[in-house]
Amino acid sequence: xxxxxxxxxxxxxxxxxxxxxxxxxxxxxxxxxxxxxxxxxxxxxxxxxxxxxxxxxxxxxxxxxxxxxxxxxxxxxxxxxxxxxxxxxxxxxxxxxxxxxxxxxxxxxxxxxxxxxxxxxxxxxxxxxxxxxxxxxxxxxxxxxxxxxxxxxxxxxxxxxxxxxxxxxxxxxxxxxxxxxxxxxxxxxxxxxxxxxxxxxxxxxxxxxxxxxxxxxxxxxxxxxxxxxxxxxxxxxxxxxxxxxxxxxxxxxxx
Amino acid sequence: xxxxxxxxxxxxxxxxxxxxxxxxxxxxxxxxxxxxxxxxxxxxxxxxxxxxxxxxxxxxxxxxxxxxxxxxxxxxxxxxxxxxxxxxxxxxxxxxxxxxxxxxxxxxxxxxxxxxxxxxxxxxxxxxxxxxxxxxxxxxxxxxxxxxxxxxxxxxxxxxxxxxxxxxxxxxxxxxxxxxxxxxxxxxxxxxxxxxxxxxxxxxxxxxxxxxxxxxxxxxxxxxxxxxxxxxxxxxxxxxxxxxxxxxxxxxxxx
Numbered sequence: 001x002x003x004x005x006x007x008x009x010x011x012x013x014x015x016x017x018x019x020x021x022x023x024x025x026x027x028x029x030x031x032x033x034x035x036x037x038x039x040x041x042x043x044x045x046x047x048x049x050x051x052x053x054x055x056x057x058x059x060x061x062x063x064x065x066x067x068x069x070x071x072x073x074x075x076x077x078x079x080x081x082x083x084x085x086x087x088x089x090x091x092x093x094x095x096x097x098x099x100x101x102x103x104x105x106x107x108x109x110x111x112x113x114x115x116x117x118x119x120x121x122x123x124x125x126x127x128x129x130x131x132x133x134x135x136x137x138x139x140x141x142x143x144x145x146x147x148x149x150x151x152x153x154x155x156x157x158x159x160x161x162x163x164x165x166x167x168x169x170x171x172x173x174x175x176x177x178x179x180x181x182x183x184x185x186x187x188x189x190x191x192x193x194x195x196x197x198x199x200x201x202x203x204x205x206x207x208x209x210x211x212x213x214x215x216x217x218x219x220x221x222x223x224x225x226x227x228x229x230x231x232x233x234x235x236x237x238x239x240x241x242x243x244x245x246x247x248x249x250x251x252x253x254x255x
Numbered sequence: 256x257x258x259x260x261x262x263x264x265x266x267x268x269x270x271x272x273x274x275x276x277x278x279x280x281x282x283x284x285x286x287x288x289x290x291x292x293x294x295x296x297x298x299x300x301x302x303x304x305x306x307x308x309x310x311x312x313x314x315x316x317x318x319x320x321x322x323x324x325x326x327x328x329x330x331x332x333x334x335x336x337x338x339x340x341x342x343x344x345x346x347x348x349x350x351x352x353x354x355x356x357x358x359x360x361x362x363x364x365x366x367x368x369x370x371x372x373x374x375x376x377x378x379x380x381x382x383x384x385x386x387x388x389x390x391x392x393x394x395x396x397x398x399x400x401x402x403x404x405x406x407x408x409x410x411x412x413x414x415x416x417x418x419x420x421x422x423x424x425x426x427x428x429x430x431x432x433x434x435x436x437x438x439x440x441x442x443x444x445x446x447x448x449x450x451x452x453x454x455x456x457x458x459x460x461x462x463x464x465x466x467x468x469x470x471x472x473x474x475x476x477x478x479x480x481x482x483x484x485x486x487x488x489x490x491x492x493x494x495x496x497x498x499x500x501x502x503x504x505x506x507x508x509x510x
Contacts, residue, residue: 061343061346063343063346064350065349065350065353067349067353068346068349068350068353069346071345071346071349072342072343072345072346072349075342075345075346076342076343087327087330087331088316088318088327088331090326090327090330091316091318091323091324091326091327091330094320094322094323094326095319095320095323098320098322098323098356101353101357102356102357139418140415140419160395163394164395
């Protein structure tokens, strides 16, 4: 028995979805609407008391944290290996996953929450919103939701996140100038991790990722988007999120 | 050829040192004095351009980030395996390393930097300090050093870190009530990771870790301290840091 609790097939939810699609695993999909705070409902808190998504249930095992879930999925199931065999490539895979999880993604996420997530729930009934926020089990997640909903990120916080996103895009390109995939010559969990973060960058008006400025990153995005597993993962989306990917279509060369 | 650039055998530097001692590897030790900013010197920036310690050089490979280095060391060298074979235990190992690296350690670190690191460099010549701060390659590390040196952490930041440390100590104890080691019944990199963070907690006046409040954590600390590898790792210390460990001596039962 394999059940995944997830939101749209992007960001943290997209990581285990894409890993499981790469391994062609059958799993029971439980879609939670992040914008409706489904992840803080009493039913879901029985699955994951911290109220974060995704969560994987494998027989009687409850597994949280998207990156650690991906490592579990690759170790526990047959199918193509998603971790390089070479120790140096495996180190580089983990370096990039750590960089994405601790630095690049939280910064991009703050900008995204400020621009999209906050505004898309802001118009709900104020009393209902208050109750939803109070039901969030982790105090630091309450703070993050409040900042997003009520537009309370400071200009300094947003500027620092923007600086980090620009730096992330730059060293990402430097690495892909030297290697076909993030970890080296082997496709790995690092590519799956990063794709769920970087896929949207070419549509970001800040323009840090574009065919002109970061051709190697764009080539990597096209390759990622062309993988059958990516197509299957994105077909699980229930909102307009999937439409964001049109910019990942490799341009056809004019005859 | 195996060279480790490190500070005292605790915190991030202690993680690869202890992992390498557990595997009984010979390595060339390069001690950098963190409080003298050795890690931002032009010579060291040739080894690690981001100016963070530790760094491992293995033949022509340059490896950074303490947790990813530990995973590399275990994968690349013979000796006792430091990662459980069971996928669930391996997931739990990574869950705890992520929790320590992203949540528990940064909070404890802010309190430690505020109480110890800042005050111990604060009295250097102001102009020299300014130059040392300007030589830090990463802007966010410049900010962290400035806050520590000039006492600029806000009361809110310190209170939030204190809250997180208390929460960390609590779920740590809950986990060790159920398991002998962090990942389960197998000693792993998670124990090495966490020992370098938790060893000091019983000496912390906040009192979140003590024989009375957290007996399972104390038992785990005694077991960790009794390992021959821990003794070898701590004997590499050059300051009074090692004296902090006297509280980890298992109390002898009175006759």
